[in-house]
Amino acid sequence: MNGYRIAVVGATGAVGREVLRILDERRFPIAELRLLASSRSAGRRIDGRAVLAVAPERFDGLDLAIFDTPDAVAEEWVPVAAARGVIAIDNSAAFRMAEGVPLVIPEVNADALAHLPRRIVANPNCTAATIAVPLAALHREAGLRRVIACSYQSVSGAGQQGTEQLWNELRETVANSRPPERPRGHAFKHPIAMNLIPAIGSLRGAHTSEEVKVAAELRKMLGVPDLAVGMTCVRVPTLVAHGVAVHAEFAQTLDPQHARRILERAPGVTVVDEPSSAQYPTPLRAAGTDPCYVGRIRTDEAGNLAFFAVADNLRKGAALNAVQIAEHLIQRGLVRSGARA
Ligand SMILES: NC(=O)c1ccc[n+]([C@@H]2O[C@H](COP(=O)([O-])OP(=O)(O)OC[C@H]3O[C@@H](n4cnc5c(N)ncnc54)[C@H](OP(=O)(O)O)[C@@H]3O)[C@@H](O)[C@H]2O)c1
Incomplete structure (x- = not known):
């Protein structure tokens, strides 16, 4: 055969x-x-x-x-x-x-x-993958120098145990009209239903292992050994697809219109960016699909290019x-x- x-x-x-x-x-x-x-x-x-x-x-x-x-x-x-x-x-x-x-x-x-x-x-790590795909396209044109990012990571990122814990806690929340006081599973140290947990993985000094991985993997894949990365990784009560808010500094000026044009032709990226009609990437939209979605493309008040990226952690991640x-x-x-x- x-x-x-x-x-x-x-x-x-x-x-x-x-x-x-x-x-x-x-x-x-x-x-x-x-x-x-x-x-x-x-x-x-x-x-x-x-x-x-x-x-x-x-x-x-x-x-x-x-x-x-x-x-x-x-x-x-x-x-x-x-x-x-x-x-x-x-x-x-x-x-x-x-x-x-x-x-x-x-x-x-x-x-x-x-x-x-x-x-x-x-x-790579699923959060690194979500942002490496759009950042690589922008980096090729403008030279990436610095990334500050905060992730919103779904429970399936912790495997089947993560999904089971959220469902157990959601059922109890509905039955009692309040979230459980203790976790109802072994994936997370706190209840995740109606909650956020600002630590993923084990502690590495002041950082978490997830934050250290994302930074190191971005440097290796993008081939920028001195890339400065400031990450905060947060577990949120979504089932599938990780969101990441990114603020990035480039060697060359990159206005949002130029960035959008680059991203629209970047392989693996789908731009969803019409905030006035509530069109931007969300985990529910990304779950079960292949692209890295990018939206909310803008220049932040500090002069960085900012965007929100979402990808299915089990698929592209x-x-x-x-x-x-x-x-x-x-x-x-x-x-x-x-x-x-
Ligand atoms: N979930 C994500 O979004 C994601 C994204 C990127 C990378 N990853 C990585 O991908 C890997 C798998 O993650 P997952 O989320 O799929 O975890 P998971 O749902 O917990 O599945 C773990 C798998 O590993 C198998 N396994 C465990 N111990 C084993 C052993 N001693 N010998 C052989 N097989 C064993 C399990 O088999 P049994 O059923 O027999 O226990 C199960 O099939 C992890 O390294 C994770 O960090 C996960």
Whole structure:
């Protein structure tokens, strides 16, 4: 059969399930699809396919493996897959900043795929992806110097446990006409229903791990090692799609009209920017779709270019980008396809 032999590792999770949907939607050429997860899920079925527990021999004979697991699981299993000749595309943070591992958004830095010494490609953090796509287009024209941004991140960014916690708390809120006093799940340390949590990930000094990741990943993908980034990452009670308010300073003057023209022709970006008729990006609009939406494009009072960007964290922020990386690797002839021989 024509096509590629693929594993989705973490196939039972929020991102893994989205990868399966996207492979199907985009008619990805598949000769064999293996669904892998932990031993807890072994024997479960997804769309008629059995889920297998991850093990070294599960990677034998594969061309590609898309990893959608926690960092520690990727740290253990991505090198196992790569050592068996498989190209691993990893959605976790385990290898994003590693030497010899390109961190790729095809619309931003597809050329980085040409050099794969470790047979590993990393997929960026979902908030970094939401703003890197529009910022890369603006950076190419005007030279990005400084970014101040605040994120509004949906609960699905914390995986299935995040979504479950919000639903549990919403049901209780409706039943009691007030939000619960304690969290009703393990994803967040506070109730998230009717709330905001201004800390995502673990503390890194005065910052959070999410804030540190977004800054470092923007620098790596945009190829601007001295880019100054000021991030605040906030969890909000939306289900899917992260919003980010961005204020950016460029080396060259960039007025809103010019920025809008650049963004309108930027691949992967959809401009929705008619505030007078209440047209701007929202999470409900972005959820389940592919683009990075950008609106509220303006110059702020400090002279920065300001905009609001929203993208589906499970799609462009994770699963879609991983599948697009796989498509680019195939177009460039970088994936072995044993099943075609
Ligand atoms: N959610 C997002 O918006 C998003 C965006 C970008 C990147 N990411 C990253 O993508 C990865 C997956 O996130 P998610 O949101 O999909 O998480 P999730 O819903 O919690 O799913 C985690 C997946 O990993 C599997 N897994 C856990 N422990 C395992 C083990 N020991 N061996 C094999 N498989 C194991 C789980 O399998 P079981 O069902 O068997 O436990 C499940 O399939 C994480 O690194 C996350 O940071 C997430």
